[in-house]
Amino acid sequence: MDIQQLEKSTTRKVTLRLIPFLFLCFTISILDRVNIGFAALRMNEDLGFSDAVYGFGAGIFFVGYFLLEVPGSAMMTKIGARRWISRIMISWGLIAIIMAFVQTPVQFYIVRFLLGVAEASFYPCMVHYLSGFYQSKHHAKAIAGFMIAIPAANAIGSPLSTFLLQIDWLGLSGWQWLFILEAIPAILLGIICYFYLTDRIEDAKWLTNEEKTWLIDVTTKEAQAKQKVKNYTFWQAIKDRDVIILSFGYFFWMFGYYGINMFLPTISQGLTQTTGLSLQNMGWVLGAMYLFAMVVMFFVGRSSDKTNERRLHVAGCLIISAIAMILSVFIAEYSIVGAFILLTISLCGAFGAYSPFWAIPPSFLTGAAAGGAIAFINSIGNLGGFFGPYFVGFINDLTGTHNMGMIILGISMIVSAVIVVTLVKQSGKNNTAESQAPIKNTSDTLV
Numbered sequence: 001m002d003i004q005q006l007e008k009s010t011t012r013k014v015t016l017r018l019i020p021f022l023f024l025c026f027t028i029s030i031l032d033r034v035n036i037g038f039a040a041l042r043m044n045e046d047l048g049f050s051d052a053v054y055g056f057g058a059g060i061f062f063v064g065y066f067l068l069e070v071p072g073s074a075m076m077t078k079i080g081a082r083r084w085i086s087r088i089m090i091s092w093g094l095i096a097i098i099m100a101f102v103q104t105p106v107q108f109y110i111v112r113f114l115l116g117v118a119e120a121s122f123y124p125c126m127v128h129y130l131s132g133f134y135q136s137k138h139h140a141k142a143i144a145g146f147m148i149a150i151p152a153a154n155a156i157g158s159p160l161s162t163f164l165l166q167i168d169w170l171g172l173s174g175w176q177w178l179f180i181l182e183a184i185p186a187i188l189l190g191i192i193c194y195f196y197l198t199d200r201i202e203d204a205k206w207l208t209n210e211e212k213t214w215l216i217d218v219t220t221k222e223a224q225a226k227q228k229v230k231n232y233t234f235w236q237a238i239k240d241r242d243v244i245i246l247s248f249g250y251f252f253w254m255f256g257y258y259g260i261n262m263f264l265p266t267i268s269q270g271l272t273q274t275t276g277l278s279l280q281n282m283g284w285v286l287g288a289m290y291l292f293a294m295v296v297m298f299f300v301g302r303s304s305d306k307t308n309e310r311r312l313h314v315a316g317c318l319i320i321s322a323i324a325m326i327l328s329v330f331i332a333e334y335s336i337v338g339a340f341i342l343l344t345i346s347l348c349g350a351f352g353a354y355s356p357f358w359a360i361p362p363s364f365l366t367g368a369a370a371g372g373a374i375a376f377i378n379s380i381g382n383l384g385g386f387f388g389p390y391f392v393g394f395i396n397d398l399t400g401t402h403n404m405g406m407i408i409l410g411i412s413m414i415v416s417a418v419i420v421v422t423l424v425k426q427s428g429k430n431n432t433a434e435s436q437a438p439i440k441n442t443s444d445t446l447v
Contacts, residue, residue, distance in 0.1 A: 009211065011134070014215075017206050019146055021193075022126055023145065024149075025085070025193065026146050027149040027156070028089075028186045029186070032093070034157070034261060035182055038157070038165060038283075039161075039178050052393045055392055055393020058112065059387065059389040059390040060112050061112045061115055061386070062258075062383055062386040063113060063383070063386050064112075064117035066380070068120035070376055070379055081126075082194060090190035093187035095111065097184075099112070100172070124374035127358055143354075143359055151297060151351050152294055154290040155291045161283065162279050201215050202216070243361070243377060246357075250378070252384060252412045256322065256384075256409040256413035257388070257413070260388075260409055268282055268343075285340065289343065296348040296352045301356065304356035309356075313356040314353045314357045318350070318416050318417040320346075320348075321346045321352075325413070328346065329406050357420070361373045361374050388409065392406075
């Protein structure tokens with residue numbers, strides 16, 4: 001078998017083996033993280049929670065996530081991604097079930113915080129895991145393959161969650177069943193994960209010896225090339241200039257993204273009250289919006305890999321998302337349909353930026369350093385997931401409207417775009433050269 005055929009067959013096997021399973025795991029992760037937005041449509045009324053209480057509880061998840069993200073990733077590099085991902089999924093599934101039985105704001109805060117602690121390092125573990133099985137030139141597409149789970153979870157979860165809200169079994173409300181039934185798959189997948197994944201290419205029985213040898217060879221050579229530029233340890237990587245700047249960019253992005261995502265069901269319910277749209281139909285509308293985001297996310301990741309360009313793809317998506325979000329505030333007064341179209345465009349932009357953004361860290365770091373960098377960026381960035389929802393909830397209670405909050409969320413995403421696009425100086429190298437040797441310059445060159 002010639003090299004091109006070997007590369008094609010090996011990459012195809014890796015993709016078919018890993019991406020569908022990680023996609024499913026990540027879908028359940030996102031579903032259990034954001035279903036709070038739908039639960040709030042009934043839970044807030046039943047428990048007497050204000051928008052500020054809900055926003056703080058929804059966001060405090062990311063404080064727990066922040067505190068354990070880097071230590072969790074450090075632990076992953078010692079015991080292996082397979083065991084660590086399995087532990088994460090089982091523990092967060094159990095805690096997500098407990099969410100069904102909170103009664104007070106304090107209980108709500110504690111359980112959401114613990115959910116963040118349990119899930120911490122899940123995403124960087126998967127990104128780091130995939131970087132060990134793929135060449136750099138395939139990173140964005142591979143990441144996009146399982147990260148499509150983010151809009152997919154919302155596309156599936158929107159009509160599912162609105163359906164579950166309407167059931168009343170065994171004396172439990174719909175929002176309680178929503179938490180219970182959507183958490184059980186996490187526990188089951190966590191158990192399966194332990195037996196399904198392999199930590200090293202050498203242990204992958206689903207590859208032939210020839211395919212293993214080729215894959216080990218190309219990934220080892222890429223790792224050595226990166227180490228010639230930045231031979232960092234885990235802890236040195238998180239102090240790298242580019243890693244810190246990426247963290248700030250991700251923070252402002254997540255501030256805007258989670259601010260709108262956690263409140264989107266509530267915003268949509270407010271918009272549809274004048275049209276008489278039922279709760280279930282609203283779920284289908286939101287699901288369709290996220291389906292569009294899935295398609296955009298796939299094609300942006302594909303374009304980013306084809307051109308070997310990351311920063312402009314990220315910045316372009318975020319600016320489009322921000323402008324559409326801000327315009328939806330003003331259009332809503334004249335056209336509900338127009339507002340939903342703009343919110344759909346905003347979601348498409350916010351999701352489209354994911355795969356090119358997360359293809360950046362593995363392009364200049366490897367091994368434990370890459371795991372540490374990804375964890376650090378994700379933990380700092382996701383603090384925006386705390387401040388965004390809390391800020392929107394506070395502004396909503398203060399003004400009685402979502403308008404001002406959404407405008408500021410849009411501005412935050414523009415700030416993120418500016419940070420990312422101005423991250424490094426132009427190196428002047430062509431894309432072909434970059435794709436063959438991702439890092440041959442000084443630490444000033446990132447992509």
